[in-house]
Amino acid sequence: VGARPLPAGPLSEAPAEAEPPRDDADEIEIRISDGFEAWLAQQRTSLVFALPPAKLCLVGLQPDGELSVFERTFNKCMGIAHVDTQALYLGTRQHVWRLENSLRDGELTDDGYDRRYVPLHCSTTGYLNTHDLGVRRDGRVLLVNTRFGCLAEPSETHHFHPVWWPPFLPGPWPNDRCHLNGLAMRDGEAAYVTSVSATSQVDSWRRHRRDGGVVTDVATGEIACGGLSMPHSPRWYRDRLWVANAGSGELGTVDLATGSFEPVAFVPGFVRGLCFVGDYAVIGSSKPRHGDLYSGLALDDRLEQAGVDPCVGLFVIDLRSGRIVEWMQLDGPFREIFEVVALPGVRRPQSVGLLSDEIRTAVRFDSLPAIAGPA
Amino acid sequence: MQPFNAIASEGFAGWLGEQGSAIALTTGNRLMLVGLDGRGELRIDELAIDGATGMAAVGSQTIWVAGHWQLHRLEQALAAGETDDAGHDHMFYEQVAHTTGFVGGRDLAIAADGTPRFTSTLFNCVAMPSERHHFTAVWRPPFVSAYIGEDRAHLTGLALDDDGELAYVTCAAPSDVHDGWRSALGDGGVVVDARAGEIVARGLSLPHSPRVHGDELYVTAAGSGELCIVDRRDGAIETIARVPGLARGLALHGRFALLGCSRVDPDEPYVVTPVGALAEEEQRHELAIVDLDRGAVAHTLELDAASGQMYAVTVLPASAYAGASDAAAGLREELSIGPVRRLLWMRG
Numbered sequence: 001v002g003a004r005p006l007p008a009g010p011l012s013e014a015p016a017e018a019e020p021p022r023d024d025a026d027e028i029e030i031r032i033s034d035g036f037e038a039w040l041a042q043q044r045t046s047l048v049f050a051l052p053p054a055k056l057c058l059v060g061l062q063p064d065g066e067l068s069v070f071e072r073t074f075n076k077c078m079g080i081a082h083v084d085t086q087a088l089y090l091g092t093r094q095h096v097w098r099l100e101n102s103l104r105d106g107e108l109t110d111d112g113y114d115r116r117y118v119p120l121h122c123s124t125t126g127y128l129n130t131h132d133l134g135v136r137r138d139g140r141v142l143l144v145n146t147r148f149g150c151l152a153e154p155s156e157t158h159h160f161h162p163v164w165w166p167p168f169l170p171g172p173w174p175n176d177r178c179h180l181n182g183l184a185m186r187d188g189e190a191a192y193v194t195s196v197s198a199t200s201q202v203d204s205w206r207r208h209r210r211d212g213g214v215v216t217d218v219a220t221g222e223i224a225c226g227g228l229s230m231p232h233s234p235r236w237y238r239d240r241l242w243v244a245n246a247g248s249g250e251l252g253t254v255d256l257a258t259g260s261f262e263p264v265a266f267v268p269g270f271v272r273g274l275c276f277v278g279d280y281a282v283i284g285s286s287k288p289r290h291g292d293l294y295s296g297l298a299l300d301d302r303l304e305q306a307g308v309d310p311c312v313g314l315f316v317i318d319l320r321s322g323r324i325v326e327w328m329q330l331d332g333p334f335r336e337i338f339e340v341v342a343l344p345g346v347r348r349p350q351s352v353g354l355l356s357d358e359i360r361t362a363v364r365f366d367s368l369p370a371i372a373g374p375a
Numbered sequence: 376m377q378p379f380n381a382i383a384s385e386g387f388a389g390w391l392g393e394q395g396s397a398i399a400l401t402t403g404n405r406l407m408l409v410g411l412d413g414r415g416e417l418r419i420d421e422l423a424i425d426g427a428t429g430m431a432a433v434g435s436q437t438i439w440v441a442g443h444w445q446l447h448r449l450e451q452a453l454a455a456g457e458t459d460d461a462g463h464d465h466m467f468y469e470q471v472a473h474t475t476g477f478v479g480g481r482d483l484a485i486a487a488d489g490t491p492r493f494t495s496t497l498f499n500c501v502a503m504p505s506e507r508h509h510f511t512a513v514w515r516p517p518f519v520s521a522y523i524g525e526d527r528a529h530l531t532g533l534a535l536d537d538d539g540e541l542a543y544v545t546c547a548a549p550s551d552v553h554d555g556w557r558s559a560l561g562d563g564g565v566v567v568d569a570r571a572g573e574i575v576a577r578g579l580s581l582p583h584s585p586r587v588h589g590d591e592l593y594v595t596a597a598g599s600g601e602l603c604i605v606d607r608r609d610g611a612i613e614t615i616a617r618v619p620g621l622a623r624g625l626a627l628h629g630r631f632a633l634l635g636c637s638r639v640d641p642d643e644p645y646v647v648t649p650v651g652a653l654a655e656e657e658q659r660h661e662l663a664i665v666d667l668d669r670g671a672v673a674h675t676l677e678l679d680a681a682s683g684q685m686y687a688v689t690v691l692p693a694s695a696y697a698g699a700s701d702a703a704a705g706l707r708e709e710l711s712i713g714p715v716r717r718l719l720w721m722r723g
Contacts, residue, residue, distance in 0.1 A: 100507055120509070122445075122472040126710040148712075156471055157437075157450055158713030172712070360444040363476035365498070366505065367512035367522055 028057065028071060029331040036326045037067055039316060043277045046115075046349050048088065049284065049314065049340040050077045050273070051330065056090065059328075060348035063112055070113075070350045078338045079133035079143065085343045088117050088351075089141050091130035096123045096143060096154045099351060102364050115349040119359070123154035131181040132233070132339070137188025144193065148172045149180045151190055151218075164190065167221040168198045179205040184234035184241065190218045192241060194231040198223060210297055215243055215254055225254040225261055229297055233274035233283075233339075244271040244283060247297035251283055251317060265322040268303055269310040270294045273340040280325070281317045285310065286336035312337055376405055376423045379682035387674040388417045390664060396690050397465070397697040398633060399438060400624070400662060401427040403683035406440055406449075406467075409662075409676065410696035413462045422449075422467070422699035428686040429483030429493050435465055435693035439491045441480030446473040446491060446504055449699065452711040463698035465691065468711075473504040481686065482532040482584060487539030494544070498522055499530050501541060501569075514541055517572040518549040529556035531623075533569075534585035534592070541569045545582035545594060549574060560647050566594055566605055576610040579603070580648050584625035584687075595622040595634065598648030602634055602665055616665045616672060620650055620658045624688040631673070632665040635685030662688065 028051070040046065046060035056077045058070040079091035088099040099117035108114055129146040136142060142163065145152040150165035150172035162172035169177060182194035193216050197208035205212070213228030225231075229247025236242075241254040245261060249271055252263040269285025276282070287310045288294035303310055312335055316326035330337070343349060352358045388411060391398070397410035406427055408420040426443025433439075438449040448471040458464050479496035486492050486503070492513065495502050499519045502510040512522045519528050529547035536542040544567045548559035556563065564579035580598030585605075587593075592605045593615075602616045602625070616632070624635030638658045639651040650658065662685070664674040691697055 102508075118474065118509075120474045121506075122474075124468070124470050128710075153716060155713045156448065158470070159710040161713040161716045163716050172715070359474065360477040363478065363509045363524070365502070365508045365510045365512055365522070367500075368514075 027332050028055065028069070030067070030069060031329045031331075032067060033326045033328070036316075036328055037061060037065055039280075039326045040067075041065060043280070044345055044347070045277050046343045046346045047275075047282060047314070047340055048080055048082070048343060048349065050080055050090075050338045051312075051332070051334045052076050052078055052336055052338050053334065055332075055334065056080075056351065058117075058349040058351060060346065062348065068113075068348045072351050072353050073355075079131055080339045080341045081133040081135045081141065082341055082343060083135050083139065085115065085346050088341075089133050089135065091125075091133050091143055094125060094127055096125055096130070096133070096141060097121070098141075102352075102362070109350065113348045113350040115343070115346050117349065117351040118362075118364075119352065119354060123156070124159060125152075125154060126159040128152070128160065129176065132183040134183045134185040134190060135188075136185070136190075142183065142185075142190055144180055144183050145172070146180055147176050148174050149177050149195075151183065151193070164218060166193070166195065166198070166216050169200050175202040177202055177204055182232045182234045182243075184236045186236040191236055192217060192224060192234045194228075194234050194243060196230050198226070206293070209247060209293070213245070213247070215241070223259070224256060225259050228261060229299075230270075230294070232272040235274050235276065237276045242274065242276075242281070244274050246270045246272050246294070247299055249299045249302055251281060264319070265317045265324065266302065267315050267317070267324065268306060268308045269313070269315075270299060270336070273314075273337050275340055275342045276319075277342045277344070279319050281319055282340050282342060283315050283317060284337035284340050285313050285315060287312055289335065314340055376421065377681040380679045381419055381682075382677045383417055384675045384677075387664070387676055388415065390674050391417070394628065394631075394690070395695060396628070396692050397435075397694040398626075398662070399430060399432060399689045399691055399697070400635065400685060401430045401440060401687045402678075402685050403427060405683065406430070406438070406699060407682070408467070408691075408697040408699055410694065412696050413458075418696060420463075420698045422701065426480075429480050430687035430689060431483050431485050431491065432689045432691055433485050433489070435691040435697070438467060438689075438691075439483055439485065441475075441483050441491075441493050444475060444477050446475055446480075446483075446493065448472070450711070451694075451697070459698070461698060463696050465694040465697040467697065467699040468701075474509060475502075475504070476509040478502065478510065479526060481530075483687065484533055484535045485539070486535060486541070492533060492535070492541060494530050494533050496529050496531060497524050497526050499526065499528050499546075501530070501533055501544060514544070514569055516544065516546060516549065516567050518574075519551050525553040527551050527553060527555050529581075531581070531597075532583045532585045532594070534587050536587050542587055543567065543575070543585040543592060543594075544569050545579075545585050547581050557644055560598055560645065561649070564596065564598075566592070568607075574610075575607055576605045576612055578612065581621075581645065583623040586625055586627055588627035593625065593627060593632065595625055597621040597623040598645060598650060600636065600650045602632055615667065615670050616663075618659065618661075618663050618672065619653060620660060621645060621648075621684070622650075624685045626688045626690050627667075628690045630667050632667055633688045633690065634663045634665055635688055636661050636663050637684045638680050640684070660685075 076093035152160040179196035273284025429441035532545035547556035548563035564582040618636035620636040
């Protein structure tokens with residue numbers, strides 16, 4: 001009898017090294033603007049963001065108004081979406097996770113958190129280079145499958161189901177042709193996607209990073225805006241289409257009548273990851289590095305002109321003035337932020353780690369009415 | 376995972392070939408897939424699954440496994456008629472994991488709605504996966520007064536009827552106090568009719584793996600190493616076959632019963648059972664194939680104890696040689712892409 005050796009390893013996403021649960025994120029050094037905490041308090045929101053290659057960060061306020069930071073490890077944590085702040089979806093290297101809030105309405109944990117996200121469901125996607133996620137009206141998740149250039153659904157029976165791809169691609173084929181990366185949901189359906197090019201040759205998007213980027217209308221398949229530089233994070237907000245033109249460091253809107261990009265604000269970084277809170281946008285900033293994919297773009301010149309070094313962090317932009325009003329800078333073993341999501345009405349979120357004791361012991365369940373109850 | 380040795384009895388491979396099926400086993404720390412390769416050689420593939428206990432298959436396409444704190448849904452990725460380079464006709468990988476937390480899972484079956492039902496010894500109940508919670512408790516015995524994490528009755532096994540509805544449940548004892556079952560290991564076990572909420576049979580030692588097959592209700596008495604038939608009218612228990620170890624994990628396949636038999640770990644509470652009293656060299660660690668017509672063990676696949684305690688056995692009827700892959704490594708390049716689900720408003 002022969003036993004065929006198979007690679008041993010955990011079936012879950014967790015890295016091999018044990019990660020003790022902890023309250024403060026000592027690997028991540030955070031600096032914030034003077035008014036950042038007050039802004040969170042005023043807007044009654046907290047933020048969740050993804051720091052590839054490994055971290056999910058949840059930022060809110062402690063009871064005394066000081067910043068609360070909670071981080072968890074997920075392998076190549078990228079896209080994030082939430083459902084009414086009760087569930088978080090997370091796209092990782094080979095999985096889509098759903099984390100459910102285990103607290104009842106108004107309940108706080110013993111240490112004062114008002115959301116406690118437990119990773120309850122994990123669907124294997126294989127490596128899709130998953131970027132943005134969106135949740136449809138019926139609760140189903142869409143993911144941007146960058147490797148196959150399509151929108152896809154996670155599946156119970158397969159790695160994914162393709163659901164849509166841009167007309168300029170021949171089909172949901174592998175080898176990342178146009179670097180499809182961003183998804184704007186509108187009224188609970190996919191509305192717009194961003195890609196770095198509108199080309200179909202394998203890996204061809206790399207040659208179009210300066211000005212080949214497009215926003216595509218999902219319903220019509222038509223290009224809603226062209227000439228962009230590595231556009232990311234399209235979002236529909238207050239009846240307008242917003243997009244992060246990462247290669248120029250600009251947040252702007254798309255005039256859907258003319259197809260032109262109208263810059264609203266310049267941010268000193270490779271902008272990607274975008275959400276809105278009232279009159280503000282929160283946008284992520286990553287560090288371009290000499291010689292990498294994010295360099296050799298208009299952003300380099302603008303940073304040099306402005307005499308600033310790009311940072312990894314978040315910027316809060318007042319949509320009325322186009323000005324940066326608050327910021328958060330992050331230092332640690334990462335150089336990019338991929339996504340940021342606001343959790344309206346949540347003051348202080350936390351999440352349970354995959355390697356913590358809690359994942360096994362803090363069990364919450366409900367029950368069906370008894371079929372045959374106690375006599 | 377510790378490597379292990381396996382010794383098949385002379386007729387085992389021939390018997391397996393006659394069935395034209397592969398066998399899946401869980402052994403506490405792994406899923407084992409036993410089959411015959413293209414040359415008719417016996418092969419055992421394995422996949423590490425932390426705390427693998429209860430297990431059931433949907434045809435030969437899906438295997439559900441209850442793990443330490445997750446339920447794992449394995450799917451097989453090969454198309455009909457396709458084989459991989461090693462000759463596997465089915466190749467399983469983990470497609471979905473549900474977090475249940477630690478529930479002390481033991482047995483698992485697939486209900487009529489296609490979702491698993493599993494036993495929780497810790498919470499004394501039968502449960503199913505939940506969207507919002509770790510699990511949804513669906514049934515508890517009438518003698519346990521609450522869904523509570525106290526392992527009162529040690530609810531081990533469940534049987535569905537032919538319609539996929541919960542029919543019978545086994546408990547080590549009809550106890551309603553914390554850890555109460557431990558003092559009744561010798562003969563305190565019961566079989567409960569889940570719909571009537573009544574005990575139908577008593578006097579079993581650590582019963583497990585109830586199964587409805589044909590007109591009969593089978594159950595194992597793990598602690599006495601017995602495979603039994605329960606007369607549902609009067610509760611009489613007839614012993615069909617005996618094995619020298621904990622009899623746990625049972626699949627009925629035609630006129631054969633596939634029965635797990637595990638050595639008793641000297642450190643565990645089961646040393647007080649009848650099989651625990653057997654001398655160490657008398658105990659065996661094996662998969663026993665019981666011929667029900669003859670009431671005797673016909674073939675065995677002996678494993679050494681490094682393979683872990685056996686909890687569940689199932690037959691994969693449409694596979695002769697099934698394999699499994701760690702999804703994190705094996706299927707990175709070759710993904711299983713489902714049919715296109717077009718968005719309603721997609722043109723073309």
